[in-house]
Amino acid sequence: MHLIWVVLIGFFAGLIARMLTPGRGPSGFFLTAGLGILGSLAATFLGQFLGWYRPGQTAGFVGAVVGAVILLALYHLATRR
Known part of the structure; x- marks a missing residue:
């Protein structure tokens, strides 16, 4: 049951992080x-x-x-042109 909560919290955190972070990120x-x-998981560890x-x-x-916001920022830095 704990894993299900981690997945659900992570999903909603990803949605909010995408709303807070400017620019195009991974979609879908x-x-x-x-x-x-x-x-x-990164924040936990x-x-x-x-x-x-x-x-x-x-x-x-x-x-x-x-x-998730930190991971998105790193993604934007890595894919910057």
Whole structure:
């Protein structure tokens, strides 16, 4: 059940991150969901590394959005012309 919540929170975080980040990014349902899920996982692992979260504790919705926005910014920097 925990994995389902991670996927749902990640999906909605990806949608919000795409709305907050200017420019064209990866589009489509699966790419947006994947972006949010990766953002959620990145925020969780970064927060655990920095000591903000204990092992087994997740970043939550705000952390997932921040992680997804960071990933989108990195995507825009990598694909910049």
